[in-house]
Amino acid sequence: MNKLDAKIPAGPLADKWSNHKNDVGLVNPANRTKLDIILVGTGLAGAAAAASLGELGYNVKVFCFQDTPRRAHSVAAQGGINAAKNYKNDGDSVYRLFHDVIKGGDYRAREANVHRAAEVSNQTIDQLVAAGVPFARDYSGYLDNRSFGGVQVSRTFYAKGQTGQQCLLGAYSGLIRQVARGKVTMYSRRDMLDLVVVDGRARGIIARNLVTGEIERHSAHAVVLATGGYGTIYYLSTLALGSNASAAWAAHRKGALFANPSFVQIHPTSLPQLNDYQAKLTLMSESLRNDGRIWVPKAKGDRRSANTIPEDERDYYLERRYPAFGNLVPRDVASRAAKERCDAGYGVGDTGLSVYLDFGGAIEKQGKAAIAAKYGNLFEMYEKLTGINPYEEPMRIYPAGHYTMGGLWVDYNLMTTIPGLFAIGEANFSDHGANRLGAGSLMQCAGDGYFILPVTIGDYLADKIREPRMPVDRPEFAAAEKEVRDGLAQLIAVDGSQTVTSFHKRLGRILWDDCGMVRNESGITRALESITALEEEFRRDVKVPGDTAELNQELEKAVKVRDFFALGRLMCHDALARKESCGAHFREESQTPEGEAQRIDSEYSYVAAWEYRGERAPHTLHKEPLKFENVEIKERSYK
Amino acid sequence: MKIKLKIWRQPNARAEGGFVTYPLEGVSTEMSFLEMLDYLNTTLIDRGEAPVAFEHDCREGICGCCSLYINGRPHGPAGETTTCELRMTKFEDGATITIEPWRSKVFPVLRDLIVDRSSFEQILQAGGFVSANTGTAPEANSIPVAKHHADEAFDAAVCVGCGACVAACPNGSAMLFVAAKVSQLALLPQGRPEARRRVREMIAKMDDLGFGACGNIGACEAECPKGIKLTHIARLNREFLKTGI
Ligand SMILES: Cc1cc2nc3c(=O)[nH]c(=O)nc-3n(C[C@H](O)[C@H](O)[C@H](O)COP(=O)(O)OP(=O)(O)OC[C@H]3O[C@@H](n4cnc5c(N)ncnc54)[C@H](O)[C@@H]3O)c2cc1C
Numbered sequence: 001m002n003k004l005d006a007k008i009p010a011g012p013l014a015d016k017w018s019n020h021k022n023d024v025g026l027v028n029p030a031n032r033t034k035l036d037i038i039l040v041g042t043g044l045a046g047a048a049a050a051a052s053l054g055e056l057g058y059n060v061k062v063f064c065f066q067d068t069p070r071r072a073h074s075v076a077a078q079g080g081i082n083a084a085k086n087y088k089n090d091g092d093s094v095y096r097l098f099h100d101v102i103k104g105g106d107y108r109a110r111e112a113n114v115h116r117a118a119e120v121s122n123q124t125i126d127q128l129v130a131a132g133v134p135f136a137r138d139y140s141g142y143l144d145n146r147s148f149g150g151v152q153v154s155r156t157f158y159a160k161g162q163t164g165q166q167c168l169l170g171a172y173s174g175l176i177r178q179v180a181r182g183k184v185t186m187y188s189r190r191d192m193l194d195l196v197v198v199d200g201r202a203r204g205i206i207a208r209n210l211v212t213g214e215i216e217r218h219s220a221h222a223v224v225l226a227t228g229g230y231g232t233i234y235y236l237s238t239l240a241l242g243s244n245a246s247a248a249w250a251a252h253r254k255g256a257l258f259a260n261p262s263f264v265q266i267h268p269t270s271l272p273q274l275n276d277y278q279a280k281l282t283l284m285s286e287s288l289r290n291d292g293r294i295w296v297p298k299a300k301g302d303r304r305s306a307n308t309i310p311e312d313e314r315d316y317y318l319e320r321r322y323p324a325f326g327n328l329v330p331r332d333v334a335s336r337a338a339k340e341r342c343d344a345g346y347g348v349g350d351t352g353l354s355v356y357l358d359f360g361g362a363i364e365k366q367g368k369a370a371i372a373a374k375y376g377n378l379f380e381m382y383e384k385l386t387g388i389n390p391y392e393e394p395m396r397i398y399p400a401g402h403y404t405m406g407g408l409w410v411d412y413n414l415m416t417t418i419p420g421l422f423a424i425g426e427a428n429f430s431d432h433g434a435n436r437l438g439a440g441s442l443m444q445c446a447g448d449g450y451f452i453l454p455v456t457i458g459d460y461l462a463d464k465i466r467e468p469r470m471p472v473d474r475p476e477f478a479a480a481e482k483e484v485r486d487g488l489a490q491l492i493a494v495d496g497s498q499t500v501t502s503f504h505k506r507l508g509r510i511l512w513d514d515c516g517m518v519r520n521e522s523g524i525t526r527a528l529e530s531i532t533a534l535e536e537e538f539r540r541d542v543k544v545p546g547d548t549a550e551l552n553q554e555l556e557k558a559v560k561v562r563d564f565f566a567l568g569r570l571m572c573h574d575a576l577a578r579k580e581s582c583g584a585h586f587r588e589e590s591q592t593p594e595g596e597a598q599r600i601d602s603e604y605s606y607v608a609a610w611e612y613r614g615e616r617a618p619h620t621l622h623k624e625p626l627k628f629e630n631v632e633i634k635e636r637s638y639k
Numbered sequence: 640m641k642i643k644l645k646i647w648r649q650p651n652a653r654a655e656g657g658f659v660t661y662p663l664e665g666v667s668t669e670m671s672f673l674e675m676l677d678y679l680n681t682t683l684i685d686r687g688e689a690p691v692a693f694e695h696d697c698r699e700g701i702c703g704c705c706s707l708y709i710n711g712r713p714h715g716p717a718g719e720t721t722t723c724e725l726r727m728t729k730f731e732d733g734a735t736i737t738i739e740p741w742r743s744k745v746f747p748v749l750r751d752l753i754v755d756r757s758s759f760e761q762i763l764q765a766g767g768f769v770s771a772n773t774g775t776a777p778e779a780n781s782i783p784v785a786k787h788h789a790d791e792a793f794d795a796a797v798c799v800g801c802g803a804c805v806a807a808c809p810n811g812s813a814m815l816f817v818a819a820k821v822s823q824l825a826l827l828p829q830g831r832p833e834a835r836r837r838v839r840e841m842i843a844k845m846d847d848l849g850f851g852a853c854g855n856i857g858a859c860e861a862e863c864p865k866g867i868k869l870t871h872i873a874r875l876n877r878e879f880l881k882t883g884i
Pocket residue numbers: 040041042043044045046063064065066069072073074075076077078079080081082163164190191192193226227228229238239240243244246247283402403424425426427438439440441442443445
């Protein structure tokens with residue numbers, strides 16, 4: 001059986017989605033009220049979907065682990081959301097947006113999905129504005145745009161540095177309206193711990209009530225995962241501490257293939273790690289690179305303070321290496337270049353693991369007021385967190401784990417390889433290939449949730465209207481619940497001597513060093529061995545205090561870390577199998593003589609989708625070949 | 640540095656709670672306040688004691704999860720700062736720091752420092768939205784919005800729904816939180832059609848849930864980590880008068 005039928009509709013690229021919408025099955029309004037949908041995750045993707053599905057009349061049960069849906073990590077997105085409105089009359093179009101995303105993803109994304117994401121992007125802005133999202137406007141009263149992430153047009157809509165918060169609150173307001181109408185039932189403070197599959201179809205979940213510890217069974221006609229990214233696998237990242245892969249991993253173990261797990265974006269401008277206690281790396285928006293210049297001292301180990309280092313003793317290494325794009329090279333290029341300088345001994349700060357982002361020149365040219373108007377809130381945040389005033393001294397930054405392009409494999413309908421299980425938002429792999437462009441994720445999340453899933457899930461449900469509600473006393477539910485209970489009890493029973501967090505830190509370090517910005521065969525092999533050994537130690541010696549039947553934050557963390565071990569290994573296998581460099585995945589063995597990433601299209605132009613075969617069995621690799629019929633494949637060059 | 644922590648411990652919603660004192664050595668001024676609590680928890684787990692439960696997620700001041708009443712002030716001593724953004728540099732070596740959950744009967748304690756803020760959800764569900772179904776929206780630029788209105792709406796919309804305003808208010812009123820939403824949507828043409836119903840229903844729900852009345856004291860504004868201004872309460876009051884109740 002070919003596990004990977006992407007179900008891409010026939011016809012010209014630009015007509016696929018319209019044709020598909022005309023062809024799919026529909027459920028009439030009266031019948032929708034007989035159908036139940038479980039939706040896990042309330043970020044921009046999940047909240048938009050919940051609102052839209054509730055409006056259509058389905059019975060939607062929504063889950064999130066925070067106390068309210070509006071705290072999902074979409075709230076932290078800063079920079080903006082893309083759309084092809086062409087309000088700036090600068091030649092933008094759906095095709096150009098599509099083209100930029102494909103190119104930015106280094107030709108490892110599916111054309112049809114990306115084009116559709118670009119098509120619905122404009123409607124997303126309309127929808128968010130109608131919901132009361134206060135996007136930035138200019139004096140005419142019309143919406144403002146900025147240029148973001150190294151593209152040549154201004155297509156990014158923004159709300160100061162809080163675009164994610166505002167978009168999420170807009171989608172959330174649609175969700176709570178459906179809660180008030182009784183169409184959406186909200187289950188907050190729940191962790192999804194397993195997926196229930198009945199007769200080969202996703203029919204429910206097992207969730208843990210995080211306040212009481214109760215294990216609950218929930219059934220539905222279809223299940224949607226909108227559970228976000230797993231960048232927290234590195235321990236330190238720009239994500240919220242609760243972000244995790246456990247729901248996706250549960251689905252994976254039940255048969256959903258996991259695509260491109262090693263494609264992780266490392267963001268170049270985050271606050272550096274300052275000490276061992278640090279729990280989080282705060283992102284400093286990419287927009288800072290529009291005016292800030294990145295440099296390190298020309299002399300190795302130069303410990304003089306930044307302002308005392310004369311101009312001609314500074315190495316503006318991005319401008320030196322990439323004269324055409326300079327400080328605005330894509331994220332992966334900027335990240336690797338910073339790592340290269342620091343590894344070579346030119347890094348600054350106590351740890352030598354940071355580089356300067358300097359606004360001195362910009363302030364001199366444009367004046368302090370102009371810089372404050374653009375970046376005031378970011379400068380304040382930086383000063384709050386570091387005690388350093390960036391108007392006077394350069395910022396110190398370093399790359400951090402940020403976004404996972406990998407995720408559950410989905411077909412054109414956003415359905416995983418388990419019928420009835422859908423994945424939307426960052427949780428799926430679909431649109432960003434090997435690298436994501438700035439402001440592209442919010443665009444995809446909102447599009448998936450508002451406009452795509454509501455159509456494609458209807459198609460799936462169209463022939464299920466006579467199916468009665470699934471009783472939760474079926475043996476499949478009992479078996480899944482037992483497995484969950486046993487797993488939790490096991491974690492407590494170890495009663496070892498080391499905290500969950502100490503294991504998470506060590507796992508993160510292994511992956512950061514050998515499956516992070518730069519990878520090679522011997523490093524990845526070493527990482528695989530270390531992870532396996534560490535996991536053994538975890539099973540033998542982790543200490544999870546307390547009980548399963550109570551509010552137990554250590555137990556919540558333990559579940560996440562347990563699943564990260566397995567996912568971490570899969571990341572390594574994926575990175576090992578892809579012996580090319582592409583996008584954020586840089587294999588040292590595959591570089592040009594100048595040290596730039598070398599893609600190998602003849603061998604690796606595919607999506608790697610991994611099948612779970614049991615806890616100790618190796619995964620099976622399935623390949624979805626990628627065809628490019630509407631763009632010309634080029635080498636990325638920022639020289 | 641070496642500090643002494645006086646922390647509210649309560650195993651669950653039904654149990655009695657009380658303060659427990661923990662001396663803590665080896666605290667670094669480089670820690671954030673929550674990293675200090677992470678560190679305390681590590682020492683507690685190592686000693687076989689239950690770690691202190693506290694709520695947090697983003698650790699960058701935007702999700703609104705973190706709370707904590709620190710030395711008698713919501714989110715601690717720094718202005719316009721959430722607890723997760725607070726740094727240990729704000730405390731002296733040798734200091735005693737008292738940490739409590741939000742104190743309000745509408746926010747019952749679930750465990751230790753974690754409270755149930757779902758009453759905020761109920762208020763928002765009563766009217767904190769624009770009834771724009773997916774697909775109905777007109778072209779985004781078809782309705783211009785004066786820049787100063789959009790900017791002011793944004794200033795209200797940055798509320799993170801943390802509940803510090805309620806915890807700070809001697810009357811336990813949620814007026815600043817409600818006003819932030821009412822004001823944001825009242826300032827935008829998209830929110831106007833439902834403005835009257837919105838303010839009426841949200842206020843009614845707030846009263847129903849047992850939040851106190853607003854006495855214009857201003858403690859909420861002083862403690863709000865996002866700088867939400869009392870002027871939004873004034874706008875709410877004007878909107879409320881328009882409903883003719
Ligand atoms: C600091 C930062 C800045 C960013 N800036 C931008 C930007 O400017 N523009 C842009 O386009 N993108 C940006 N991104 C990326 C973008 O914000 C995310 O990719 C996107 O918001 C993810 O949304 P989501 O809906 O898929 O998931 P999330 O918003 O992460 O939501 C996940 C949801 O799943 C729930 N969940 C997870 N696991 C479970 C479980 N086991 N059980 C129950 N519930 C669960 C959570 O409770 C939550 O509700 C940024 C990311 C970060 C970290």
